Amino acid sequence: MNESFRIRAEMKELYTLDDIDLNFRRMLSEKVGGESLLNCIQCGICSSGCTVSEYVDMQPHRMIASCLLGLKNLVLKSNAVWICSLCNKCTERCPKHVEYSFLLAILRNLSVEQGIIPEGYIPILRNINNTGFAIPLSGASVDRRREKMGIPAMPSPNTEQIKKLIQLTGIDNLLETEEKKEDE
Numbered sequence: 089m090n091e092s093f094r095i096r097a098e099m100k101e102l103y104t105l106d107d108i109d110l111n112f113r114r115m116l117s118e119k120v121g122g123e124s125l126l127n128c129i130q131c132g133i134c135s136s137g138c139t140v141s142e143y144v145d146m147q148p149h150r151m152i153a154s155c156l157l158g159l160k161n162l163v164l165k166s167n168a169v170w171i172c173s174l175c176n177k178c179t180e181r182c183p184k185h186v187e188y189s190f191l192l193a194i195l196r197n198l199s200v201e202q203g204i205i206p207e208g209y210i211p212i213l214r215n216i217n218n219t220g221f222a223i224p225l226s227g228a229s230v231d232r233r234r235e236k237m238g239i240p241a242m243p244s245p246n247t248e249q250i251k252k253l254i255q256l257t258g259i260d261n262l263l264e265t266e267e268k269k270e271d272e
């Protein structure tokens with residue numbers, strides 16, 4: 089198998105210049121932690137020890153290569169953006185100190201801005217928006233248990249401030265779009 093065919097087989101499809109966002113690499117590298125992306129030498133050590141490697145459609149070193157090539161749509165559609173557990177193992181093992189976990193955080197934010205988010209996160213976001221908790225607590229039983237253990241009652245989260253943060257990040261638009269979809 090010659091080299092060009094091998095690359096084609098691994099990436100499943102070929103990409104043209106139209107698929108490349110020439111600003112993507114620069115934009116990522118200007119964000120906190122993103123600058124380390126430029127140090128990558130594609131050694132693959134990150135992927136060889138990745139905790140979730142068997143579940144992702146793109147291994148960490150391939151993800152980085154795709155970012156460096158400007159394949160923005162391919163990267164943002166990859167399940168690796170969300171499946172990564174942010175365990176930091178790849179970052180600890182990287183000989184070039186590439187901060188992959190930081191990069192993933194940047195990519196998650198970009199995905200949300202574009203309305204790309206796994207379905208399972210929507211109810212969690214809704215809970216945070218409405219109650220301030222990712223998983224709402226059943227008040228009375230929690231308070232009873234805390235009282236029994238001599239722990240003070242849980243302070244109520246400031247939902248107004250949380251809603252404001254959700255608006256600032258644009259997540260409220262995402263929730264609205266999802267609600268409309270559910271009503272259709």
Ligand code: SF4
Pocket residue numbers: 127128129130131132133134135148149152181182183184185186188
């Ligand atoms: S271990 Fe570091 S240098 Fe090697 S491919 Fe992964 S990110 Fe790049």
Ligand code: SF4
Pocket residue numbers: 134137138139140141148171172173174175176177178179188189
């Ligand atoms: S931080 Fe993510 S990519 Fe890196 S080893 Fe952990 S699960 Fe894998």
